[in-house]
Amino acid sequence: MNIRLPGFVSFLFQRSRSVMAAMVCVGVLSGLCSAGVLALINRVLQQRHDQESLLALGFVAVVAGKLATQIISQLTLTRFAQDTTLDLSLTLCKKILQSPYRRTETYGHANILVTLTDDVSMLAWSIQCLPQLAMNAAIVLGCGVYLLWLSWPTFLLVVTATLLGAWGYHWLHTRAFSTIHSSREARAQLFRHFRSLTEGIKELTLHRQRRTEFIDQELHGAADLYRRTSIDAARQYAIAEAWSHFAFYSMIGIILFVFPLMFPLSTESLIGYVVVLLYMMSPIWGIIGILPTVERGQVAFENIQRLGVSLDKSSESLPSAVLPVAATRLDSLTLESVTFQYATDSHGNDPFALGPISLTLCPGELSFVIGGNGSGKSTFVKLLSGLYVPHAGEVSLNGTVIADANRDWYREHFSVVFSDFYLFEKLLGIEEERIRTSAAGYLSSLQLDHKVKVKEGRFSTIDLSQGQRKRLALLTAYLEDRPVYVFDEWAADQDPQYKDVFYMKLLPELRARGKSVVVITHDDRYFHLGDRVIKLENGKVVPS
Numbered sequence: 001m002n003i004r005l006p007g008f009v010s011f012l013f014q015r016s017r018s019v020m021a022a023m024v025c026v027g028v029l030s031g032l033c034s035a036g037v038l039a040l041i042n043r044v045l046q047q048r049h050d051q052e053s054l055l056a057l058g059f060v061a062v063v064a065g066k067l068a069t070q071i072i073s074q075l076t077l078t079r080f081a082q083d084t085t086l087d088l089s090l091t092l093c094k095k096i097l098q099s100p101y102r103r104t105e106t107y108g109h110a111n112i113l114v115t116l117t118d119d120v121s122m123l124a125w126s127i128q129c130l131p132q133l134a135m136n137a138a139i140v141l142g143c144g145v146y147l148l149w150l151s152w153p154t155f156l157l158v159v160t161a162t163l164l165g166a167w168g169y170h171w172l173h174t175r176a177f178s179t180i181h182s183s184r185e186a187r188a189q190l191f192r193h194f195r196s197l198t199e200g201i202k203e204l205t206l207h208r209q210r211r212t213e214f215i216d217q218e219l220h221g222a223a224d225l226y227r228r229t230s231i232d233a234a235r236q237y238a239i240a241e242a243w244s245h246f247a248f249y250s251m252i253g254i255i256l257f258v259f260p261l262m263f264p265l266s267t268e269s270l271i272g273y274v275v276v277l278l279y280m281m282s283p284i285w286g287i288i289g290i291l292p293t294v295e296r297g298q299v300a301f302e303n304i305q306r307l308g309v310s311l312d313k314s315s316e317s318l319p320s321a322v323l324p325v326a327a328t329r330l331d332s333l334t335l336e337s338v339t340f341q342y343a344t345d346s347h348g349n350d351p352f353a354l355g356p357i358s359l360t361l362c363p364g365e366l367s368f369v370i371g372g373n374g375s376g377k378s379t380f381v382k383l384l385s386g387l388y389v390p391h392a393g394e395v396s397l398n399g400t401v402i403a404d405a406n407r408d409w410y411r412e413h414f415s416v417v418f419s420d421f422y423l424f425e426k427l428l429g430i431e432e433e434r435i436r437t438s439a440a441g442y443l444s445s446l447q448l449d450h451k452v453k454v455k456e457g458r459f460s461t462i463d464l465s466q467g468q469r470k471r472l473a474l475l476t477a478y479l480e481d482r483p484v485y486v487f488d489e490w491a492a493d494q495d496p497q498y499k500d501v502f503y504m505k506l507l508p509e510l511r512a513r514g515k516s517v518v519v520i521t522h523d524d525r526y527f528h529l530g531d532r533v534i535k536l537e538n539g540k541v542v543p544s
């Protein structure tokens with residue numbers, strides 16, 4: 001029988017041998033105290049009037065020892081478990097932020113979210129159960145030692161029955177384990193639908209048929225699969241548990257009815273064995289009850305590991321050496337025969353390929369990037385800003401060729417407002433002094449000063465219209481004050497008057513400040529204002 005220590009338990013041991021070793025010692029001590037309690041009970045039951053006060057004193061001492069060890073191990077391990085999960089989540093978050101954007105994009109943002117929320121909390125929960133598991137194991141061990149001292153044939157019987165019960169349990173619960181994997185997959189699918197529910201609530205509320213199909217087919221299908229796999233897993237665990245109960249009661253039956261025929265046993269001895277066994281029953285079943293949680297913790301741990309390994313695989317060597325600070329001024333940014341290609345999708349469709357693109361961006365230059373839907377404009381922006389790594393070709397900034405080691409430095413030169421931008425409520429990473437001196441002026445030129453204030457580095461509100469939120473994203477970009485500005489269809493949500501302000505005032509102002517400005521746009525009315533127009537067609541630059 002292959003008994004393996006769950007990966008996360010070995011991980012905990014690797015994390016802190018001393019805490020885990022101390023916990024094992026406290027556990028053993030607790031088990032010995034349990035055995036002591038049992039021995040005293042047995043002694044009192046069999047020799048009621050012998051040394052009563054001494055026995056009472058002993059009883060108080062072992063019970064106090066048992067309670068103290070229980071509390072110590074529970075509190076220490078719970079604290080350790082919480083520290084570990086916190087560490088794990090933070091490490092995972094750091095890895096996500098350090099790994100190339102394309103890798104997290106491919107892994108799936110929804111999958112990452114499930115791991116960060118569901119798997120991490122499941123792992124935390126199962127680590128919380130470990131003290132209970134350790135206590136129960138210690139009690140069973142202590143009782144086992146006491147039983148061996150009482151009668152070795154009974155001990156042998158208990159060992160045989162336990163091995164038989166454990167073997168059956170293992171066989172049954174291996175099947176349950178694979179069901180738990182399916183159940184977790186179903187849960188991830190359900191989670192994706194919950195996301196569609198919250199993010200697509202407007203579209204669902206507006207359309208009854210869509211809503212009905214979403215609930216009946218998508219949501220219900222996934223929920224039902226999750227329900228079925230969870231019930232299957234619970235059923236398989238119930239059968240496994242029933243088997244272990246069967247093994248246990250068979251053992252008591254043998255002691256009560258078969259042993260007296262084989263060995264000359266006094267009633268006191270018989271009572272002694274049965275008391276020990278009954279005392280062991282609750283911790284044994286406690287262990288069996290906790291195992292599914294430990295298994296779920298193991299599945300969660302594997303998912304967390306998988307995400308970590310996947311992110312590690314191509315993790316950029318983020319600046320171990322101190323990189324120079326980003327240049328405040330751009331001399332030139334050159335793309336030389338740069339190409340990028342998405343991976344082939346699961347249907348085997350030809351992936352979209354961008355390039356080869358060769359161009360040079362200069363300071364004080366306004367470039368418009370145009371092209372039809374799906375021509376590759378947003379892909380180009382991600383490539384240009386260093387979110388995507390080129391498959392071929394060379395990118396250089398102010399004469400420095402960009403590689404993995406300095407890509408993070410390279411990205412520091414861009415202020416980008418993506419078409420699907422995210423607006424942080426707090427102005428993170430921007431000097432307080434700059435916020436204090438410039439934010440109010442920008443708010444006024446963005447015509448938002450009547451709506452929003454910046455207080456203690458934070459927007460007073462971001463509950464605004466989409467166009468207004470985009471203006472706040474622009475304000476953030478202004479405050480970043482980097483040499484290259486990129487706007488992906490920024491003006492698409494602006495009213496005609498403010499579109500004019502954007503193209504005829506804000507962009508020329510940025511250009512006049514020596515910024516290189518790249519604007520993705522479909523607004524052909526303003527193309528004449530740019531210094532150049534880069535037209536993309538099916539991933540290639542074509543004459544405009």
Ligand SMILES: Nc1ncnc2c1ncn2[C@@H]1O[C@H](COP(=O)(O)OP(=O)(O)OP(=O)(O)O)[C@@H](O)[C@H]1O
Nearest residue numbers: 105342343352371372373374375376377378379380
């Ligand atoms: N994450 C992705 N994975 C795989 N392929 C992608 C991904 N994102 C975009 N594509 C492919 O790249 C092509 C170009 O997409 P891109 O978003 O760059 O176009 P676009 O010119 O910005 O379009 P639009 O004007 O509609 O915003 C699309 O045809 C799409 O199939």
